[in-house]
Amino acid sequence: MVTASIQLSPREQQLRRLLLDVAKSIDKAGHAPEPIVLRWAGGWVRDKLLNVESHDIDVAINAMTGVPFAEHMCDYCEEPEAVAKHSIGPDDIGSLHNVARNPDKSKHLETAMVKIFGLDLDFVNLRKETYTEDSRNPQMEFGTAQEDALRRDATVNALFYNLHTDQVEDLTGGLQDMAAKIMRTPLEPFQTFMDDPLRVLRLVRFASRLQFTIDPVTRQFMADPRVLEALRVKISRERVGTELEKMLKGAHPRESLQLIDELGLYYAVFSDPIREATVFPDISKWRVAYMCLDTLIQETTPGSIGHLLIHKDDGSYYSWNLAAVSPWMIVDDPPNPKRKANAPPPVAVAAREGFRAPNKLTDIITASYRNRSEILSLKKSVCSREAFINERDRFGMAIRRWDAQVGSWRLQVLNAMLVEATDVLQQWSLEDVKEQEEFLAGWKAFLNHLAELDVLEAPSLKRLLDGRKLAKELGIKPGIWTGKALEICVAWQLRHPEAKDPAGAIDEVRQRREELGIPLH
Structure with a gap:
């Protein structure tokens, strides 16, 4: 085992001293079969070593489950001697919450949660996992620190901070991988991913978030067809959606989509795993869409395309989702006279069933699909200086129609641009800057024309009469x-x-x- 030192903040030191005294109290009362050893686990240790502040701490306990430990801790914190010794204020200890076991939501054990000194703590016992072939929900039992570390998704997430020794414990090579900025699995990667295919997406998320590379051998098995099939059929789509949301709301969404692209994960994420699709989108030029969006988001000057189209706090998140599903935007349902007129298009089904897109996002995607042709037609009319382009009502009423359902006409224009980019551009790279600039200039001309007509705010036009x-x-x-x-x-x-x-x-x-x-x- 490799060890390292870590520097705790004053309140982390205060929490450490309190938890050590709780452990001594439990030992003294004989409530555990062996002396209690406490460790802070996983993400907090990783972030601490990266000098990233974290308020969430997972507390791993060797000889007791989380709920009775947390209950004993709350009782201990009410004792006058403990209050005085640890300077516990009236608001320093929050209410204890028990989160029931829910394997479908990746909660394999009952967890106790409580806020102490402004830090959010989750208490759970060290454990080892045994998987069956047809389920990602493991059989759980008490384990050693080594077994607990080996069951984790990546070595950099398998580090412990031992409260008793005041040392970081590395049982899987995580410190070396942290230094090298590499993501790898603690155990053999194929079995790791087959046990729980969601780990594939977790590695994508952490690699993009931390700006680490993925070990070549690990990367090879992330793209294994057997792993991709397991990811498609074994994992609840809610869990897929949770991972994707964290990626696209994180600091590096483009890198996440790029890894999904390079690893060949697209159809395992962005398709309905239950119904066999008769058609799949062409993703050979998907890169153009997400690279184009990345360029737009980087340019934030007033009047830029990104500034005009990507509004509000969640605008970026919706934009990345549109880039993600852009290959589906040109896929139409086969002719079917029995199909209802308001039935969702294939792109909306892929989002709803593939990663459980919430209703508002699904509505934005559907509106983007249905209005794309009209948006593109008007843009081309402006660029070719058609005779009617100064008809203010034509453009204003179109924008009002696009905006009517979910208030997202700007995102719909962005979608039309991303889809057209994949149609007219072969790639998006530093070698093709001139071609990219010409493409963007056409859309900028369209938006400038809308601004000149003063119809950008047409949806909020107040009627003169009702x-x-x-x-x-x-x-x-x-x-x-x-x-x-x-x-x-x-x-x-x-x-x-x-x-x-x-x-x-x-x-x-x-x-x-x-x-x-x-x-x-």
Whole structure:
């Protein structure tokens, strides 16, 4: 075993002293079959060695499960002597929460959670795992520190900090791999991934997050067809979605998608594992989409494409999801007269069933699919200077339609751009800067034209009159005609942006009365 020193913060030292006294108290009471040894495990140790602050600590216990240890700890912290010795304030110890075992959510043991001195602690016993061939849910039993380390997904996540010796314990070569910035599995990689194929995605996430490379042998087995099939059929799609969300909300989403691409994981993540698809998308140029998006996000100056299209805190997350599913955007369902008009397109099914995309994301993806052709057509019209491109109502009403369902017209334009990039560009690299700049210039011209027409905020245009007022002016009751008539009024407003009186809009509705099916009385 290799060891190393670590520097604790004052509150981490305070927590260490408290936990050691809790362990002594348990030993003294004879509540455990052997002396308690406490270790902080996994991610906190890794981040501490990387000088990354972490508030989440997993506490691994050698001879007791997490819940009784945490219960004893909470009792101990109420004793007056303990309160005085460890300077425990009234808000320093949070409520104890027990998280029940739930294998489908990767909770294989009951876990005790409590917040102490501002740090979030999870208490669980050291364990070893035994897997059956058809399940990623292991049989669990008490294990040694070595067995607990070996069951983990990567050596850099298998380090322990021993509270009693004040040393980092390395039982799998994690310190050496940390120094070399390499991700590898503690055990033989094929068996590691077949036991739990989700580890493939976890390694992708950590490699991109930490900016580490993946060991070549480990990488080879991550792309093994048997592992990919196991990832596709053995892992709950909620867990796949959780890993993907962490990747795309992290600091390096492009690297995550690039690893998925290079390792050949695409169909194992972005497809419905239950139903056999009759068609799959071509992903040979998927790289162009995510590299293009990365370029747009890096350019944040006011007026840039990324600045205009990627808004709000979650805009980046939705953008990366659109880049992820962009190969599916040109896949259509085979003709089927029995298919309902509002049935989700293949891209939405791939997102919903492949990684359990939440409803809003699925709606954005669906709208992006359905409006892509119109967006692309209008963009090409602007670039070719068609005669109608100064018709403000044509563009404003189109934007309002795109935005109507989920308020995401800018993301839909971004999607159309990413999909077109994969169609017209062979690659996205430093060698093709001129071609890429010409491509982006076309979309920038389109957005500039929308800005010149002053329709970027068309969805928030306030109507000069509502359905009730319009019906009153026409001298009839509102009816099924009202919605279409109001759209005519909004289009009139877009053509007359300075107007404050809706009389002209009402006159146009009157003139189109027969077309709208408005009754005379």
